[in-house]
Amino acid sequence: GEDVEQSLFLSVREGDSSVINCTYTDSSSTYLYWYKQEPGAGLQLLTYIFSNMDMKQDQRLTVLLNKKDKHLSLRIADTQTGDSAIYFCAESRHNNAGNMLTFGGGTRLMVKP
Amino acid sequence: NAGVTQTPKFRVLKTGQSMTLLCAQDMNHEYMYWYRQDPGMGLRLIHYSVGEGTTAKGEVPDGYNVSRLKKQNFLLGLESAAPSQTSVYFCASIQNRENSYEQYFGPGTRLTVT
Numbered sequence: 001g002e003d004v005e006q007s008l009f010l011s012v013r014e015g016d017s018s019v020i021n022c023t024y025t026d027s028s029s030t031y032l033y034w035y036k037q038e039p040g041a042g043l044q045l046l047t048y049i050f051s052n053m054d055m056k057q058d059q060r061l062t063v064l065l066n067k068k069d070k071h072l073s074l075r076i077a078d079t080q081t082g083d084s085a086i087y088f089c090a091e092s093r094h095n096n097a098g099n100m101l102t103f104g105g106g107t108r109l110m111v112k113p
Numbered sequence: 114n115a116g117v118t119q120t121p122k123f124r125v126l127k128t129g130q131s132m133t134l135l136c137a138q139d140m141n142h143e144y145m146y147w148y149r150q151d152p153g154m155g156l157r158l159i160h161y162s163v164g165e166g167t168t169a170k171g172e173v174p175d176g177y178n179v180s181r182l183k184k185q186n187f188l189l190g191l192e193s194a195a196p197s198q199t200s201v202y203f204c205a206s207i208q209n210r211e212n213s214y215e216q217y218f219g220p221g222t223r224l225t226v227t
Contacts (some may be wrong), residue, residue, distance in 0.1 A: 008153065031214050042203060042218040043156075088155055099144070099207050101216060103155030 006089055006104035013112050018076040020107045022089030025070060029091040031099075032065060034074045037086045037106070046074070046087075076109075084111045115139055117219035119204050125225045126194040134189040134222050136204030144207045145187040146171070146216065147179060149200040156203060162187055194226045 003025045012018045024032070029051050035043040049056045049063045049072075056063045062075040076083055089104040117138045126132055136145065143164050148156040158171030162181040176198060178190045187206075191198060201223050205216040 004155070042220045044218075045215050048214055090155075099214065099216060100158070100161075101156070103157075105153045105155045 004089055004091055004102050004104035006087075006107045008105070009108050009110070011110045011112065012079050014079060014081055016079055018074075018079045018083070018109055018111075020074045020076075020087050020089075020109065022072040022074075022104055023070055024072065024089070024091045024102075024104075026091055026093065026102070027067075027070065028093055030094050031092045032063075032072050033088075033090040033092070033101070034061075034063065034072075035088040035090060035103075037088065039085075043088065079109075079111050081111045081113055084109055117204055117206055117217050119202075119219040119222050121222060122220070123223045125227065126191075127227055128195060130194050131190070131192050132194065132224075133191075134202055134204075134224075136187045136189070136206075136219055137185055138187075138204075138206045138217070139185060140206065140208070140217065141184070142206035142208050142217070143184075145181065146205045147177070147187065147189045148203045148205065149173065149198075150203060150221070151200050159189065159202075194224075196226045198224065199226045200224060 005023045033048040034046045036046050060077045064073045086106040088106045090101045092099050120135045146161045147159040150156050157173045160179040162168050165184040168179045180188045201221050203221050204219040
């Protein structure tokens, strides 16, 4: 079956870069996603990458995909205290149910001032 | 355009009680999903629907039932709540297969079963 793994916790200082890593097992993944969840809130889509891409950059966010190693990372440049949240990696496959997502357990990012 | 809304936001149930969680979307999306979120486990799919009048089981369907009588609404029912169903429940929707790179999530319902 599919499995998505993330480390539980990351702590960085304000202004530093954060790198959150994720590994997945399903080689047929179509899209890979990063979602952000702030306390008491739902999931907010941060960015996504199509499985035939290696990199995607969007302002302070850089997503790297190593399809051979099934490794996905999210780099946040100039991390701010407002970036403190839980970050979920997810992979998807298209099937008759639409866009089926499998989520990792989430990485809690703590940004210290 | 409210997006995906969920009611209620919070609920406390006693073991054995029943309740229905309502998910509504005003984006005319075809596909709707119910997830539960437990600490350290990400989101797990309970049930989903590919269109009005259809439902299907996800990864953890036991103890739950769903209905999609109207396209905009997806209901999640607990017939006899158990403490193991204490969780945060999220609803999501997407438009269709060809334009379905993003699932839109509701704000969640926090359910406690005592």
